[in-house]
Amino acid sequence: MKTGFVQFRPVFGDNAGNLETMTQLISSVDADLLVLPELANTGYAFTSKHELGDIAESFDDSQSLDELQTLAVKKNCSLVVGFAEKAVGSLYNSSALLRPDGSRELYRKLHLFGAENLFFMPGDIPFAVHNIDGARIGMMICFDWFYPESARVLSIKGAQIICHAVNFVLPWGQNAAVFTSIQNRIFMITANRYGAETRGEYSFTFTGESQITNVKGEILAKAKQKEDTAVVTEIDPGDADNKCLNKHNDLFAQRRPEFYGDIGGKATL
Numbered sequence: 001m002k003t004g005f006v007q008f009r010p011v012f013g014d015n016a017g018n019l020e021t022m023t024q025l026i027s028s029v030d031a032d033l034l035v036l037p038e039l040a041n042t043g044y045a046f047t048s049k050h051e052l053g054d055i056a057e058s059f060d061d062s063q064s065l066d067e068l069q070t071l072a073v074k075k076n077c078s079l080v081v082g083f084a085e086k087a088v089g090s091l092y093n094s095s096a097l098l099r100p101d102g103s104r105e106l107y108r109k110l111h112l113f114g115a116e117n118l119f120f121m122p123g124d125i126p127f128a129v130h131n132i133d134g135a136r137i138g139m140m141i142c143f144d145w146f147y148p149e150s151a152r153v154l155s156i157k158g159a160q161i162i163c164h165a166v167n168f169v170l171p172w173g174q175n176a177a178v179f180t181s182i183q184n185r186i187f188m189i190t191a192n193r194y195g196a197e198t199r200g201e202y203s204f205t206f207t208g209e210s211q212i213t214n215v216k217g218e219i220l221a222k223a224k225q226k227e228d229t230a231v232v233t234e235i236d237p238g239d240a241d242n243k244c245l246n247k248h249n250d251l252f253a254q255r256r257p258e259f260y261g262d263i264g265g266k267a268t269l
């Protein structure tokens with residue numbers, strides 16, 4: 001299966017320009033699955049709910065998603081892309097899976113980072129695994145990685161590939177993805193952006209270096225820190241179905257949930 005990522009530098013507020021850049025990069029490769037960054041159509045550094053509300057789009061009626069889905073159909077390629085979502089009464093930092101058969105799926109970022117908490121609502125949809133042609137995928141968005149439960153839940157539910165749309169501003173995300181792959185024996189496609197945004201009191205520098213890791217945490221492809229990149233790597237998603245580290249360690253079969261306590265409950269600190 002040909003899987004990859006698109007890395008670029010979204011320009012804040014320039015939906016049309018960002019779509020054009022994404023279209024060019026997607027068109028430049030031949031893939032079955034491509035992951036694009038978080039908030040890829042709008043940029044990241046919102047300064048008010050009003051500003052976000054003006055630019056956010058509804059999942060079912062979005063010019064950005066419609067245009068990208070047309071491309072998904074034309075290229076016979078599933079796309080996962082982060083976008084600013086306007087739902088009834090709420091704004092979400094979301095990802096869409098756009099399949100080449102015209103169907104689409106939605107994920108809303110559960111763990112918001114920093115000032116995102118001022119503008120977006122935390123997600124309200126459980127982690128889910130979706131079938132695409134050739135693989136089972138799960139979606140996470142950026143800071144979700146700080147909660148190992150995110151990738152774990154997706155892996156336990158059977159995801160083979162985690163499609164991680166990100167706007168990394170902290171220095172650890174790429175390294176964390178290596179360990180997430182190792183711990184869950186899954187593929188991670190980490191699609192980051194690059195560049196900087198300074199708006200209002202907020203200033204962000206995004207770290208690029210998008211990457212694909214295999215079930216052993218090996219980095220199969222990595223982008224530079226600051227460069228438009230579309231990269232595709234051949235993988236066998238079935239590798240993620242084998243959770244055996246060696247003949248004595250079947251990682252998932254040997255989990256001990258009866259001793260993990262109330263991992264889904266409230267923390268005491």
Ligand code: ACM
Pocket residue numbers: 038112113141142143144166167168169170
């Ligand atoms: C982030 O969650 N975009 C840092």
